[in-house]
Amino acid sequence: MRPTSLPAQRTGNPPVDRAAARPRSGGGGRAVTRALGGTVRRTVLPSGLRILTEAIPTTRSVSFGVWVAVGSRDETRPQCGVSHFLEHLLFKGTHKRDALQISAEIEAVGGETNAYTTKEYTCYYARVLDADLPLAIDVVVDAVADSILTPADVETERGVILEEIAMHDDEPGDEVHDLLARAVFGDHPLGRLISGTEETISPMTRAQIQGFYRRRYTAPSIVVAAAGNLEHTEVVRLVRAALRGGPLDTGPAAPAPLRSALRPVRTRRAGSVVEHKDTEQAHLVLGCAGLGRLDERRFALDVLNNILGGGMSSRLFQEIREKRGLAYSVYSYFSQYADAGIFGVYAGCAPGKVDAVLDLIRAELAELAAHGITEAELARGKGMARGGYVLGLEDNGSRMSRLAKGELLFGDLMTVDELLARVEAVTAADVNAVAADLLSRPMSLAVVGPFDDGDFAAA
Numbered sequence: 424m425r426p427t428s429l430p431a432q433r434t435g436n437p438p439v440d441r442a443a444a445r446p447r448s449g450g451g452g453r454a455v456t457r458a459l460g461g462t463v464r465r466t467v468l469p470s471g472l473r474i475l476t477e478a479i480p481t482t483r484s485v486s487f488g489v490w491v492a493v494g495s496r497d498e499t500r501p502q503c504g505v506s507h508f509l510e511h512l513l514f515k516g517t518h519k520r521d522a523l524q525i526s527a528e529i530e531a532v533g534g535e536t537n538a539y540t541t542k543e544y545t546c547y548y549a550r551v552l553d554a555d556l557p558l559a560i561d562v563v564v565d566a567v568a569d570s571i572l573t574p575a576d577v578e579t580e581r582g583v584i585l586e587e588i589a590m591h592d593d594e595p596g597d598e599v600h601d602l603l604a605r606a607v608f609g610d611h612p613l614g615r616l617i618s619g620t621e622e623t624i625s626p627m628t629r630a631q632i633q634g635f636y637r638r639r640y641t642a643p644s645i646v647v648a649a650a651g652n653l654e655h656t657e658v659v660r661l662v663r664a665a666l667r668g669g670p671l672d673t674g675p676a677a678p679a680p681l682r683s684a685l686r687p688v689r690t691r692r693a694g695s696v697v698e699h700k701d702t703e704q705a706h707l708v709l710g711c712a713g714l715g716r717l718d719e720r721r722f723a724l725d726v727l728n729n730i731l732g733g734g735m736s737s738r739l740f741q742e743i744r745e746k747r748g749l750a751y752s753v754y755s756y757f758s759q760y761a762d763a764g765i766f767g768v769y770a771g772c773a774p775g776k777v778d779a780v781l782d783l784i785r786a787e788l789a790e791l792a793a794h795g796i797t798e799a800e801l802a803r804g805k806g807m808a809r810g811g812y813v814l815g816l817e818d819n820g821s822r823m824s825r826l827a828k829g830e831l832l833f834g835d836l837m838t839v840d841e842l843l844a845r846v847e848a849v850t851a852a853d854v855n856a857v858a859a860d861l862l863s864r865p866m867s868l869a870v871v872g873p874f875d876d877g878d879f880a881a882a
Contacts (some may be wrong), residue, residue: 427514449583454469459836462800468662471678477826479560482651484551484552485649485651486552486645486820487826488546488563489567490545491643491645491698494506495541499715500623501623503615505632506635507584516576529551532555542613543682544831546827547566549563552860569638572632588624595706595872596706596771599871600708600869605707606806606867607691612674637670641673643677643678645680646829650821685762688760701873702771704771704773705774705777705874706771707780710765710767711861711867712766712864713729715764716761722845723857724766724847727854728755729803731788739753739768749780774872774874792858798851812846
């Protein structure tokens with residue numbers, strides 16, 4: 424259980440659309456079930472908690488997850504890291520099970536459990552054989568709904584998290600992405616570390632964590648998702664049984680609305696952020712504010728990202744690694760949130776090659792912004808997008824995630840055919856327009872390596 428850092432969000436693969444297309448009903452005292460196409464079903468319990476399943480009879484396993492629409496961006500500055508702290512604590516014991524029982528019961532049937540925190544949601548999940556789904560539901564729902572958060576466990580996990588923060592600081596290839604987020608978003612929660620810092624985690628009290636838990640982990644903010652060899656009605660029955668009499672077994676309410684995107688996040692002026700470390704390799708990211716996840720240009724952005732730095736055939740990889748051998752790793756990426764986004768180009772290279780690599784990156788961005796793409800690049804970029812979407816749904820865990828993210832982040836679920844049609848509809852003009860807008864923006868620079876702030880003052 425560890426914080427999801429930027430690599431886990433650099434997917435560029437939005438699975439759903441139609442954010443406000445359907446009414447979000449659910450209150451009124453009875454569960455409401457509807458089909459969402461194929462073998463996908465959705466039930467809203469009277470409490471506002473939502474359950475989505477996809478039946479895949481050809482498998483013998485099930486992935487089950489409890490997703491909470493709460494992440495690090497929902498924290499105040501003194502609370503920085505509380506969502507991730509809580510994620511650690513929820514598997515430490517409930518009124519029914521201690522920490523050993525939680526892990527042992529799942530492992531005894533060959534299953535696995537884990538959790539992760541992002542900036543806008545937290546996920547707790549298990550993967551088990553289909554026959555063991557009742558056990559997985561009871562264990563995971565119990566952990567999320569009714570954890571005790573004992574003082575002893577708080578202190579134990581505080582030490583674990585501080586070690587995790589220190590470990591992250593020893594991974595410059597990850598740290599540099601956090602530096603870019605800070606350079607772009609400043610002190611906004613999107614610019615802060617998901618894990619928090621030693622300064623915020625060390626003084627955090629059990630009362631603060633408990634208060635955040637009970638205020639934020641409410642039924643309307645929770646989505647339960649499952650995919651595999653299952654029956655929807657049975658999953659609903661098992662979830663309701665696991666919730667019965669607990670803190671989430673509450674009165675009638677409607678599901679929580681989508682996170683608002685009405686007020687765009689303010690960003691900082693472009694500049695440079697340098698973290699001096701005596702590393703053998705310099706890690707750098709050149710980037711800027713990007714597109715929010717509901718922006719209709721996101722499909723064109725995905726294609727653009729593939730062309731610029733999404734694979735071995737991309738412009739950046741060919742120019743910087745293949746032709747000149749200046750870097751082992753170079754790629755572009757984008758992350759999307761409800762009301763904001765970030766776009767970046769990463770490279771890891773010898774410190775003495777940083778200037779040359781930066782010059783080449785900037786030249787590629789300027790060339791693409793000014794002159795656009797070729798038809799061959801368009802075809803290749805769309806093909807990569809199609810493959811990424813479809814091949815990413817070849818296991819139960821990905822399908823389970825697709826259901827939950829569709830509900831929590833977009834408000835509806837796009838079918839695979841609809842998704843592929845949106846990609847196919849992207850034109851060269853669409854991609855060129857996004858490139859002209861995004862790649863010509865002032866870029867911030869984040870660097871981790873044997874440098875000082877003054878080395879990039881004019882960047």
